[in-house]
Amino acid sequence: MATVHITRRERFSAAHKLSLPDWSAEKNMAVFGKCSNPNWHGHNYELWVTVKGTPDPLTGFVVDLSELGRIVNDKIIRYVDHKNLDMDVPFMKGRLSSTENLAIAFWEQLKEPLEALGCTMHCIKIRETENNHVEYHGE
Amino acid sequence: MATVHITRRERFSAAHKLSLPDWSAEKNMAVFGKCSNPNWHGHNYELWVTVKGTPDPLTGFVVDLSELGRIVNDKIIRYVDHKNLDMDVPFMKGRLSSTENLAIAFWEQLKEPLEALGCTMHCIKIRETENNHVEYHGE
Amino acid sequence: MATVHITRRERFSAAHKLSLPDWSAEKNMAVFGKCSNPNWHGHNYELWVTVKGTPDPLTGFVVDLSELGRIVNDKIIRYVDHKNLDMDVPFMKGRLSSTENLAIAFWEQLKEPLEALGCTMHCIKIRETENNHVEYHGE
Amino acid sequence: MATVHITRRERFSAAHKLSLPDWSAEKNMAVFGKCSNPNWHGHNYELWVTVKGTPDPLTGFVVDLSELGRIVNDKIIRYVDHKNLDMDVPFMKGRLSSTENLAIAFWEQLKEPLEALGCTMHCIKIRETENNHVEYHGE
Amino acid sequence: MATVHITRRERFSAAHKLSLPDWSAEKNMAVFGKCSNPNWHGHNYELWVTVKGTPDPLTGFVVDLSELGRIVNDKIIRYVDHKNLDMDVPFMKGRLSSTENLAIAFWEQLKEPLEALGCTMHCIKIRETENNHVEYHGE
Amino acid sequence: MATVHITRRERFSAAHKLSLPDWSAEKNMAVFGKCSNPNWHGHNYELWVTVKGTPDPLTGFVVDLSELGRIVNDKIIRYVDHKNLDMDVPFMKGRLSSTENLAIAFWEQLKEPLEALGCTMHCIKIRETENNHVEYHGE
Numbered sequence: 001m002a003t004v005h006i007t008r009r010e011r012f013s014a015a016h017k018l019s020l021p022d023w024s025a026e027k028n029m030a031v032f033g034k035c036s037n038p039n040w041h042g043h044n045y046e047l048w049v050t051v052k053g054t055p056d057p058l059t060g061f062v063v064d065l066s067e068l069g070r071i072v073n074d075k076i077i078r079y080v081d082h083k084n085l086d087m088d089v090p091f092m093k094g095r096l097s098s099t100e101n102l103a104i105a106f107w108e109q110l111k112e113p114l115e116a117l118g119c120t121m122h123c124i125k126i127r128e129t130e131n132n133h134v135e136y137h138g139e
Numbered sequence: 140m141a142t143v144h145i146t147r148r149e150r151f152s153a154a155h156k157l158s159l160p161d162w163s164a165e166k167n168m169a170v171f172g173k174c175s176n177p178n179w180h181g182h183n184y185e186l187w188v189t190v191k192g193t194p195d196p197l198t199g200f201v202v203d204l205s206e207l208g209r210i211v212n213d214k215i216i217r218y219v220d221h222k223n224l225d226m227d228v229p230f231m232k233g234r235l236s237s238t239e240n241l242a243i244a245f246w247e248q249l250k251e252p253l254e255a256l257g258c259t260m261h262c263i264k265i266r267e268t269e270n271n272h273v274e275y276h277g278e
Numbered sequence: 279m280a281t282v283h284i285t286r287r288e289r290f291s292a293a294h295k296l297s298l299p300d301w302s303a304e305k306n307m308a309v310f311g312k313c314s315n316p317n318w319h320g321h322n323y324e325l326w327v328t329v330k331g332t333p334d335p336l337t338g339f340v341v342d343l344s345e346l347g348r349i350v351n352d353k354i355i356r357y358v359d360h361k362n363l364d365m366d367v368p369f370m371k372g373r374l375s376s377t378e379n380l381a382i383a384f385w386e387q388l389k390e391p392l393e394a395l396g397c398t399m400h401c402i403k404i405r406e407t408e409n410n411h412v413e414y415h416g417e
Numbered sequence: 418m419a420t421v422h423i424t425r426r427e428r429f430s431a432a433h434k435l436s437l438p439d440w441s442a443e444k445n446m447a448v449f450g451k452c453s454n455p456n457w458h459g460h461n462y463e464l465w466v467t468v469k470g471t472p473d474p475l476t477g478f479v480v481d482l483s484e485l486g487r488i489v490n491d492k493i494i495r496y497v498d499h500k501n502l503d504m505d506v507p508f509m510k511g512r513l514s515s516t517e518n519l520a521i522a523f524w525e526q527l528k529e530p531l532e533a534l535g536c537t538m539h540c541i542k543i544r545e546t547e548n549n550h551v552e553y554h555g556e
Numbered sequence: 557m558a559t560v561h562i563t564r565r566e567r568f569s570a571a572h573k574l575s576l577p578d579w580s581a582e583k584n585m586a587v588f589g590k591c592s593n594p595n596w597h598g599h600n601y602e603l604w605v606t607v608k609g610t611p612d613p614l615t616g617f618v619v620d621l622s623e624l625g626r627i628v629n630d631k632i633i634r635y636v637d638h639k640n641l642d643m644d645v646p647f648m649k650g651r652l653s654s655t656e657n658l659a660i661a662f663w664e665q666l667k668e669p670l671e672a673l674g675c676t677m678h679c680i681k682i683r684e685t686e687n688n689h690v691e692y693h694g695e
Numbered sequence: 696m697a698t699v700h701i702t703r704r705e706r707f708s709a710a711h712k713l714s715l716p717d718w719s720a721e722k723n724m725a726v727f728g729k730c731s732n733p734n735w736h737g738h739n740y741e742l743w744v745t746v747k748g749t750p751d752p753l754t755g756f757v758v759d760l761s762e763l764g765r766i767v768n769d770k771i772i773r774y775v776d777h778k779n780l781d782m783d784v785p786f787m788k789g790r791l792s793s794t795e796n797l798a799i800a801f802w803e804q805l806k807e808p809l810e811a812l813g814c815t816m817h818c819i820k821i822r823e824t825e826n827n828h829v830e831y832h833g834e
Contacts, residue, residue, distance in 0.1 A: 004517045015223075031615060034220065042180055042181005064448075098611065103560060104611070132564050134561060135561040136560050142834065143798060159336065234338065271286050273285070278281065292459060315501070318457050319431055320430060320431060320433070321459055379755040408704065410704070417698065420692075476654065478654055569736050569737060569824060571779075590776065597776075598708060
């Protein structure tokens with residue numbers, strides 16, 4: 001019974017900033033640097049969702065990638081694409097939009113509906129710029 | 140006397156939106172779609188600056204790329220990186236931040252100081268997402 | 279009146295082969311090499327459609343990219359994506375599916391409907407593999 | 418004794434389709450969507466083969482990458498490049514050419530000859546399009 | 557307590573060769589092929605440094621990426637960028653500059669100063685060309 | 696009679712440095728910066744060779760890309776791949792190995808043999824790093 005990991009990439013473009021409302025502009029600049037610009041900045045984020053499972057003997061599929069894509073769009077992309085991560089996204093309310101926190105929040109949004117497809121969640125990977133990315137495996 | 144084109148890539152991450160203040164939210168949505176989100180969105184922009192000239196017989200250089208990079212950073216990148224293109228950038232005041240308008244504005248910012256290095260401006264290319272980019276040749 | 283070039287990328291995955299029915303298998307192999315495999319092979323093609331024009335003073339757009347994308351999908355992508363270029367595509371009937379011929383055919387499909395948007399067709403670029411691509415400018 | 422993973426990328430362009438001969442065209446379309454096009458479609462596949470082992474104290478090599486490349490070409494690439502995965506590939510006979518099944522089949526083809534080089538097979542990764550890929554670790 | 561992996565990419569351009577001084581030119585060529593060219597060759601290396609840890613509840617950061625970047629530059633990049641890996645790099649003295657050996661040496665350079673930031677070293681990944689890369693996890 | 700441009704990419708990995716033997720180390724450093732490191736550095740160069748012509752009515756080819764590739768390898772790649780551009784390459788003797796000069800030299804090497812295939816040389820493009828490239832059109 002072979003276990004295969006399968007990954008789908010999605011993309012979204014969003015505004016955000018890193019700053020704590022309780023901190024002074026100086027402290028936010030000291031800790032978050034240019035990411036604390038009060039008027040926001042933004043990124044083209046790349047998101048890779050990886051699930052794992054045993055390929056179906058008939059179809060050869062671990063999961064129907066169209067179904068998986070539909071769920072990722074329904075639970076994540078429509079909330080974050082061309083949005084402000086700090087103002088527009090219900091499941092990010094009260095959390096700083098660090099890439100680390102985004103990965104954890106996306107995992108929470110996706111785990112249950114994706115596993116209902118009959119596979120196991122494996123990893124959320126998010127690339128913020130070509131020079132940095134994070135990965136979260138759910139624990 | 141060979142003419143060679145040389146290109147340097149720079150990157151910046153910025154927030155922006157496309158909407159006209161005189162228009163209703165409905166009209167902005169009809170014309171600009173999801174790019175009109177009132178709370179902004181953002182991109183990792185890639186910028187290619189191309190100049191042309193004859194390589195120096197001694198150094199083999201059309202232009203000193205470090206000098207060129209210093210000017211692009213001084214005239215463009217420090218104004219736009221981790222900024223809001225619509226709120227923070229002096230040379231974009233009063234212009235919608237379409238990629239087309241950005242390319243024209245960058246050309247205007249760079250032409251004189253770059254040509255002072257002894258080369259000719261050739262092209263500003265900006266990629267907003269992996270699926271769209273613009274080029275401007277100064278006329 | 280600034281002229282800006284704007285480019286949209288689309289992708290499609292298709293099967294094809296290069297072989298002439300009047301030639302022997304040996305001659306097809308001699309001329310087309312492994313591309314003549316009788317049972318087809320295939321590619322992930324990337325297509326860049328470039329138009330040019332003057333940005334609208336109000337919107338900053340040379341063209342509405344959503345409209346452009348809709349037309350490229352309507353005139354090209356729905357005919358070629360997940361299809362066989364030699365069997366399934368009406369506008370390729372009777373032409374070998376060399377990347378050169380594809381570029382010319384795509385130009386013919388797109389020129390009139392895209393120029394109806396108020397811009398000028400500039401270039402069709404198609405990348406067949408990471409090591410080869412073609413460009414066609416309409417003449 | 419350090420264990421290092423080393424990966425070589427290869428590429429191949431192939432035609433395939435996903436459809437079960439016992440199913441109606443309607444059922445194949447319902448399950449496999451556009452991938453079931455009877456006249457095939459195709460992809461530029463990217464393949465990453467990862468082995469692991471201890472670098473040789475003299476050469477610094479886990480494995481001779483030229484040897485590894487020769488084996489990957491001999492056991493995989495010459496069978497699949499510019500071929501039809503469903504008609505031309507002996508080791509895919511009787512299996513649907515889902516990317517999952519390809520990864521398992523490639524592992525089976527490579528494990529023995531690669532481990533004869535003195536390393537351990539670690540992963541087969543295959544990217545079918547820029548938006549999806551699979552990984553298989555042999556169990 | 558979620559554990560997130562975070563990765564930063566750096567780049568460096570360096571000369572090197574693979575050859576053992578005790579071996580004849582013929583033996584070096586037989587084992588190392590074109591990599592043994594006596595007058596060196598070179599690469600644009602890409603380096604991914606991955607650490608892991610729990611995001612700070614306030615900042616959402618596993619680690620301050622600017623700090624991490626400063627350390628990678630201080631301990632690695634300034635020694636190897638635009639250098640000869642076999643002649644100019646103190647920590648590579650006496651080791652062949654195979655990509656495997658580079659990864660192990662970089663790990664040794666970085667583990668202590670990076671873990672002083674409060675995270676755990678996870679992986680050094682180095683890509684030598686677009687067709688080969690290595691990964692080292694510290695054991 | 697349609698004119699199509701067709702481009703083939705090749706890659707080579709080479710060592711080089713930028714420094715003039717008549718200049719002091721200080722002057723070389725002032726002009727060429729880290730590129731003047733006496734012990735060399737190196738790059739993974741990417742080379743795009745573009746020719747243009749009318750597709751053959753039978754084959755749909757502007758030029759046989761295999762033939763073109765064979766010539767590029769015979770006239771360029773075998774001289775520069777895994778070599779030192781300043782010590783090993785006959786056609787670079789007496790020229791600084793700036794990317795500009797490489798492009799001019801490659802054009803001179805390729806123009807006659809490629810045009811013997813029945814096409815017209817259009818452009819040599821060389822990318823030295825992901826942040827800079829040059830183009831030369833033969834005049």
